Every structure is written in structure tokens, then in C-alpha cells.
Amino acid sequence: MVGLSFDNFQRNQFLSKNGVQTPQAISTGTTIVGCKFKDGVVIAADTRATAGPIVADKNCEKLHRLAPKIWCAGAGTAADTEMVTQLVQSNLELHSMSLNREPRVSSALQMLKQHLFKYQGHIGAYLIVAGVDTKGSHLFSIHAHGSTDIGFYQSLGSGSLAAMAVLERDWKEDLTKEEAMRLCADAIEAGIWNDLGSGSNVDLCVMEVGKDAQLYRNYLTPNVREAKARNYKFERGTTAILKESIYNLCEVEEVRATTRDAMEVDA
Amino acid sequence: MCTNIQSNPLRLIPGEAHSSRVSVTAFGESAPSAPGLHDTLRSGEGPLSVSSKINNRHPLESRVQNWDTTQREHQLEAYRRIFGAADPIKREMELKLVQDTDFRPAVLGGSSNLHRDILLNKETSIDWEDIYSGKFAQTTCTNIAAASDRPPMDFHTEMEKRFGI
Numbered sequence: 001m002v003g004l005s006f007d008n009f010q011r012n013q014f015l016s017k018n019g020v021q022t023p024q025a026i027s028t029g030t031t032i033v034g035c036k037f038k039d040g041v042v043i044a045a046d047t048r049a050t051a052g053p054i055v056a057d058k059n060c061e062k063l064h065r066l067a068p069k070i071w072c073a074g075a076g077t078a079a080d081t082e083m084v085t086q087l088v089q090s091n092l093e094l095h096s097m098s099l100n101r102e103p104r105v106s107s108a109l110q111m112l113k114q115h116l117f118k119y120q121g122h123i124g125a126y127l128i129v130a131g132v133d134t135k136g137s138h139l140f141s142i143h144a145h146g147s148t149d150i151g152f153y154q155s156l157g158s159g160s161l162a163a164m165a166v167l168e169r170d171w172k173e174d175l176t177k178e179e180a181m182r183l184c185a186d187a188i189e190a191g192i193w194n195d196l197g198s199g200s201n202v203d204l205c206v207m208e209v210g211k212d213a214q215l216y217r218n219y220l221t222p223n224v225r226e227a228k229a230r231n232y233k234f235e236r237g238t239t240a241i242l243k244e245s246i247y248n249l250c251e252v253e254e255v256r257a258t259t260r261d262a263m264e265v266d267a
Numbered sequence: 268m269c270t271n272i273q274s275n276p277l278r279l280i281p282g283e284a285h286s287s288r289v290s291v292t293a294f295g296e297s298a299p300s301a302p303g304l305h306d307t308l309r310s311g312e313g314p315l316s317v318s319s320k321i322n323n324r325h326p327l328e329s330r331v332q333n334w335d336t337t338q339r340e341h342q343l344e345a346y347r348r349i350f351g352a353a354d355p356i357k358r359e360m361e362l363k364l365v366q367d368t369d370f371r372p373a374v375l376g377g378s379s380n381l382h383r384d385i386l387l388n389k390e391t392s393i394d395w396e397d398i399y400s401g402k403f404a405q406t407t408c409t410n411i412a413a414a415s416d417r418p419p420m421d422f423h424t425e426m427e428k429r430f431g432i
Contacts, residue, residue, distance in 0.1 A: 003332075003396040009325040090393050098391040115394075118334055122327055 026052045029197010031159030032062060032073035033187045034128040034139045035171060036152045037180035040208035041130040041137040044184035045073045046159070046192050047218070048199035058200045059218070067092050067103045069213050070131030071205045072112075075157035076144060077124035084125045088112050105131040105138040109148060117146030126156045132207045159191025159198040166190045181206060185220050192222065199223065276344035281337045284329035286321065294320050339387070362386050370429070372422050 016022040029050045034043040045062035048055055064072045064085035070092070074081030088111045092103040109129055116123055121144045129140045141154040153171050155163040166187040175183065181204060191198040202220040207213040275282075291297075291305050294315060298306040305315045343355040365382040384390040426432075 003394075003399055005399070006325040006328040009328070010319060010323055013323060087393070087395075091391075094391045094393060118331065120327060120330065 027158065027197070028076055028078075028124070029159070029195065030062060030075035030157035031155070031163050031188055031191025031195060031198040032075050032128050032157050033155040033160075033163045033167060033184050033191075034073065034130045034141075034153065035167060035175070035180050035184055035187075036137060036139050037175040037177055039137065040132060040177060040180075040206060040211075041139050042177075042180045042184045042204065042206050043071055043073045043128055043130045043139075044188045044202055044204045044219070046188050046198040047201045047203055048192075048197070049078055050197055055199070061203065061217070063203050063205050063215065065089065065213075066108045066129070067096070067131065069133065069207055070103060070105050070108050070129070071207065071213060071215075072108070072130070073128045073156075073205075074125060076126040080123045081125045081127065084112065084115060084123060085127070088115070102133060104133040104135065105129060105140070106135075109138075109140050109142065112142050113146045113148050116142065116144055121145040128154050128156055130205075130207060131213075132209050137207065137209055155187065157191070157198065159188075159195030162190040162194040163187035177206065177208065181216075181219075189220065189222065276340050278337055279341060281330050281333035284333065289317060289321060291315070291317065358386070373420050373425055374422050 012022065029048065030046065032043070032045045034041060036042075043063065047057075047059045047062065049057035049060040060078070062074055062081075064074060064081070066072050066085060066089050072085055074085060088108060091111055092108055095107065096103040108131065112125075112127060112129065116125060124144050125142075126144055127142045129138075129142060131138060139151065139154060141149045141151070141156055152173070153167045155167060157163075164187075167183065170183050170186065184204060185202050188198075188202045192200070192202070200223050201218045202222075204216040204219040205213060206216070292303065294305065294317065295310045295312075296306045298304050298308075307314060343358065346354045346358070362383065365386060369378045369380065369382055371378040381390065420428075
């Protein structure tokens with residue numbers, strides 16, 4: 001069978017007909033936002049990964065690199081967002097090597113939406129794609145069935161309502177970079193505090209026209225774990241030292257290496 | 268190119284694959300001694316259940332399977348209407364030439380299909396089908412659920428099939 005395998009579908013149907021419990025649909029939790037500023041775009045995400053009612057990872061990464069200057073925040077099924085972005089990352093790289101040009105955000109958008117449309121929403125990836133290219137900065141959102149949206153600010157995931165409230169209140173045209181970072185972090189924090197599916201820290205990525213994209217991993221850490229009041233670790237020096245002797249296991253000899261000319265590389 | 272189940276050449280996406288008739292040999296090779304029958308002994312799958320091959324399939328399966336074919340048909344039909352019949356005929360002939368000459372035995376991993384990919388404009392893209400390439404599948408025609416994970420066909424069988432012995 002070429003591509004994805006559907007071999008077990010009939011078996012699973014048979015099992016569920018005969019009383020075996022099939023996995024139920026569970027809601028996924030995330031807050032991701034993106035917002036444009038004067039000459040660039042910022043995306044941000046929380047870092048909580050949930051498996052039903054359980055927090056599976058307290059500091060996961062939801063910002064994926066599609067190209068050096070095109071990043072993407074993912075909500076929905078974690079594995080699906082991860083694999084789809086990896087596939088599109090490979091495709092963009094192949095494409096840009098073939099054309100000898102930097103990839104465009106609209107190419108990334110097109111690849112993602114066509115792939116998701118082909119699988120009719122069975123790939124549960126909800127993405128905010130942002131980046132800069134020769135045409136300036138761009139911000140898009142994509143839903144699992146392949147529909148896309150353009151806007152100055154976007155939010156997705158279960159905490160999107162809390163985040164959108166902040167974005168609607170504070171967003172204005174021609175924000176500065178610092179204001180946009182602040183706004184995105186605030187929106188994610190609204191999700192962290194008010195949505196049960198989102199939590200932990202704020203990751204942030206800034207893409208500015210003519211500059212390298214900058215990822216701020218754990219830009220804000222509002223949920224640092226408190227140190228325990230008591231522990232069993234003994235302080236250094238608890239036991240008195242009665243005797244001390246230090247000796248070298250091997251002799252270290254310093255030899256000055258002859259310097260060679262640096263290898264010639266194409267700049 | 269396999270025969271397509273769709274009749275409308277301007278379809279953008281594959282239609283529902285409810286075939287009105289089905290043959291026993293549609294889901295694998297036919298036996299050399301009895302060309303009308305499924306080759307049960309060599310398929311490595313046991314007796315063939317035609318009903319399970321066409322009923323209760325996953326709704327996504329036929330869509331994904333027929334995706335590239337549908338896109339190709341659509342494209343060729345568009346070329347035919349714009350440039351005339353010669354254009355799609357030329358393209359299909361080129362593809363056929365490349366597919367027939369680009370040969371590497373399946374036991375050695377099969378052909379890389381580079382030239383085919385260039386003609387199909389796929390040389391700069393990668394998809395799940397390139398990674399899970401079904402190299403272990405025995406059939407050359409990708410009918411619905413025709414091939415599953417089976418060991419590669421041995422060299423002699425392959426040559427026999429290529430030359431129609």
C-alpha cells in the first residue's frame with residue numbers, strides 16, 4: 001500500500017461492532033496567536049501539551065520552522081501539526097533550492113492548505129503561518145479542512161477566545177516591534193490563565209523584514225515551580241574535612257600547534 | 268496510467284469510488300494457468316474476499332488513492348481544450364517511454380523514477396507516498412487496496428511480466 005495505510009480500518013470497525021471500546025474524540029487545548037506590526041510579524045504560543053485531562057508536557061514547542069524566515073504555530077493534534085510542518089519544510093527547501101530563490105509565505109500557505117484539503121480534515125492541524133519574504137510580511141491562519149484566513153491579527157486553539165479578546169482590545173495599526181511582542185505575549189497569557197487547555201510558558205517568534213527571524217523560547221515564564229520548603233539534600237560542608245591531598249593522575253604537557261592557513265570557502 | 272473510474276474529465280477531486288461492476292482479477296495478479304482467476308497461491312494473502320475489498324473501506328482511502336490520477340486527468344483535459352489533442356498525447360507518450368525504459372529490478376530496490384517525476388512535475392516535492400513507497404508491493408497497477416506489504420517480486424517473475432511471457 002502506497003502512502004498512508006488504511007489496512008486496519010475494517011478490523012477496527014469489526015472490533016467496535018463487537019463491543020470493544022473505541023477511542024473517543026477528545027478536545028485539544030492550545031493558545032496560539034499572531035499579529036503584524038509596522039515592518040514584520042510576531043507569532044506566539046503557550047507550551048502546554050495535553051492528553052485528555054492530563055498535562056502531557058509542560059514545556060513543549062508549538063512554534064515550527066518552515067523556512068528560515070517563515071514560522072508556523074500549530075494547534076490541534078500535536079503529531080499532525082509536527083509532521084505536516086516537517087513535510088512542508090522539506091518541500092519548501094526543495095522548492096527554493098530548485099528555483100534558487102528564498103521561499104515565499106504564500107507558497108508555504110498553498111502547500112499546507114492543499115495537503116490538508118486532500119485529507120479532508122483527518123489531519124487535525126490548525127496553523128498560524130507567518131513570515132517575511134520579498135513581498136513583505138504576511139500572516140495567515142489555516143484550519144484542518146484547508147480553509148485559510150488573512151488578517152492583521154489571528155488566534156487559534158481552545159484559548160483563542162481569551163487571546164482574541166486581548167488582541168481586539170489592544171491591537172492598532174503600525175505597532176512597533178516591542179508593542180507587538182508585548183501584545184502577543186499578553187494574548188497568550190490571557191489564554192494561559194483563562195483556558196484550562198493552555199498553560200505554562202510563552203514562546204515567541206519575531207520576523208522582521210530584512211532581518212533574521214528570532215525565536216524567543218520561553219519569552220515569559222509565569223508558572224515557575226516553587227522550590228520545596230524542605231528537602232533531604234545536605235549542604236556542602238555538612239561533614240567536616242579531616243584530611244585533604246590532591247595529586248595529578250597524568251602529566252599535562254602543553255605543545256603549541258603550528259597554525260595553518262584557514263580553508264578557503266566561498267563567502 | 269491505470270484506467271480511471273471517473274468519467275468526468277474536469278473533476279478537481281476524486282469522486283466516490285462505488286464501482287458498478289468488479290472483476291476477480293482487479294485486486295491482484297491473475298493466475299498464469301487460469302487468467303480469469305485471482306492468483307491465490309502467489310498473492311501471499313490467502314483467499315480473496317472481493318466484498319471486503321469494495322465494502323466498508325475508509326472514506327478517505329479512495330480519495331487519497333485516486334488523487335494524483337484525478338489531478339493529472341484534469342490537467343490533460345485542460346491541455347486538450349487549449350492546445351488540442353496533440354499536447355496530452357505527446358505528454359502521455361513521453362511518460363510511457365520513460366516508464367518503459369527506466370528499469371531497475373525490484374529486488375535491487377526498483378527504479379528511482381527520477382525521469383517520471385520530472386515529467387509529472389514532481390521532482391522538487393516530497394510526500395508520504397515517496398517515503399512509504401510500497402516498494403514491497405507486487406502489483407504495478409495501483410488499484411484500490413490491490414497491493415499490501417509483500418516481499419518484492421523476484422527477478423524472473425518481473426522479467427516474465429515485462430516481456431509478457
